[in-house]
Amino acid sequence: MGTRGRPRHPDVLTPAEWQVVHAVRHGMSNQEIARRRGVSVDAVKFHVANALMKLGLTRRTELRGWRGVPADSPLRAQGAQPMELGVIGQIARPVRDIHVAVDFYGTVLGLPHLYTFGDLAFFDCGGTRLFLSATEEPAQPSILYFRVDDIQTAYDELRARGVEFEQAPHLIHKHDNGVEEWMAFFPDPDGHLLAIMAQAVPTT
Numbered sequence: 464m465g466t467r468g469r470p471r472h473p474d475v476l477t478p479a480e481w482q483v484v485h486a487v488r489h490g491m492s493n494q495e496i497a498r499r500r501g502v503s504v505d506a507v508k509f510h511v512a513n514a515l516m517k518l519g520l521t522r523r524t525e526l527r528g529w530r531g532v533p534a535d536s537p538l539r540a541q542g543a544q545p546m547e548l549g550v551i552g553q554i555a556r557p558v559r560d561i562h563v564a565v566d567f568y569g570t571v572l573g574l575p576h577l578y579t580f581g582d583l584a585f586f587d588c589g590g591t592r593l594f595l596s597a598t599e600e601p602a603q604p605s606i607l608y609f610r611v612d613d614i615q616t617a618y619d620e621l622r623a624r625g626v627e628f629e630q631a632p633h634l635i636h637k638h639d640n641g642v643e644e645w646m647a648f649f650p651d652p653d654g655h656l657l658a659i660m661a662q663a664v665p666t667t
Contacts, residue, residue: 474534476514481533481634483510487526488633490648499581527630530615536634536643538663544613546620552660553592553608561597568593580636606648606656614645614661621649621659632659641665 476484486496493511497504511523518529532538558564561582569576574586574593582597594608611617614632622628632647643663648656 475517475531476533480510480514480517483507484514484526484529484531485634487511487523488529488630489635489646490527490630530618530631533634536663537641537665538614538643538645538661540666541613541663543616546611546613546617548617548659549610549612551591551607552610553594553658554588555594555596555606555608557598558595559597559599561595564595564597568595604655606658608646608658608660611659611661614647614659617659617661618647629656632661 474481482500483496486499491499493504493507496507500507511526514526515521515523518526518531520526520529561579561584565576565579565584568574568584568586574588577585577587577592579585584595586593586595592608618628618632626649628647628649630647632645635644635646637643642665644660645663646658646660648658651657
C-alpha cells in the first residue's frame with residue numbers, strides 16, 4: 464500500500480512557505496502578506512509556524528536574518544564573486560495613487576513601462592529602473608539600490624565592514640522567464656534606506 468498524504472517536498476520549505484518567508488524577510492506583516500497573496504491571516508501564520516519548526520527557529524523575527532535560498536533558485540548556481548557596488552540599478556519613489564502615477568510617468572513623461580503588479584509599477588530610465596509603490600506617506604526619502612554581481616558575498620563583506628542589514632538577501636520577484644530579483648536593505652548613518660540588488664538568471 465502507498466503512503467497517505469502529499470509526498471515530501473524536495474526542498475527544506477514548500478513553495479507556499481518560501482513565498483511567505485520571502486515576504487517576512489522583506490518586512491511585511493502577516494496582514495499585508497495575506498492581502499497580497501489573497502489568503503487568510505491564519506494561513507500565513509500556519510506557513511510561518513511550519514517554516515520556523517522546519518528551520519529550528521523560535522521567533523518570526525529570526526526569519527529576517529535567515530540566509531536560506533530555494534533549491535531551484537538560479538542564485539544557487541552562481542559562483543562567488545568579489546564584492547563591488549555597481550551602478551544604481553533602481554530608485555524607489557512612493558506615490559499616493561499608483562494609477563495616476565503610472566499615467567504620469569508613462570504617458571506624460573514617456574518613460575518605457577516595464578511592468579505593473581498590484582500597487583507596484585516599474586519604468587526604465589535609461590537603464591536605471593524607477594520603482595513606484597503606493598503608500599499613504601509619500602514624503603519618505605527615495606531608496607537607492609546598488610547592483611552587485613553576487614548578493615550573498617556582498618552581504619557578508621558589507622556586514623564585516625559594520626553595515627547593519629535589516630534582513631538577509633531575499634527573493635523579491637520571479638519573472639515569467641525565470642529571472643529572480645534578490646535584494647537586501649540597510650540604513651545609512653542618517654537612517655535612510657539603501658539596498659543591494661542582484662538578478663539571478665537561470666543557466667538553462
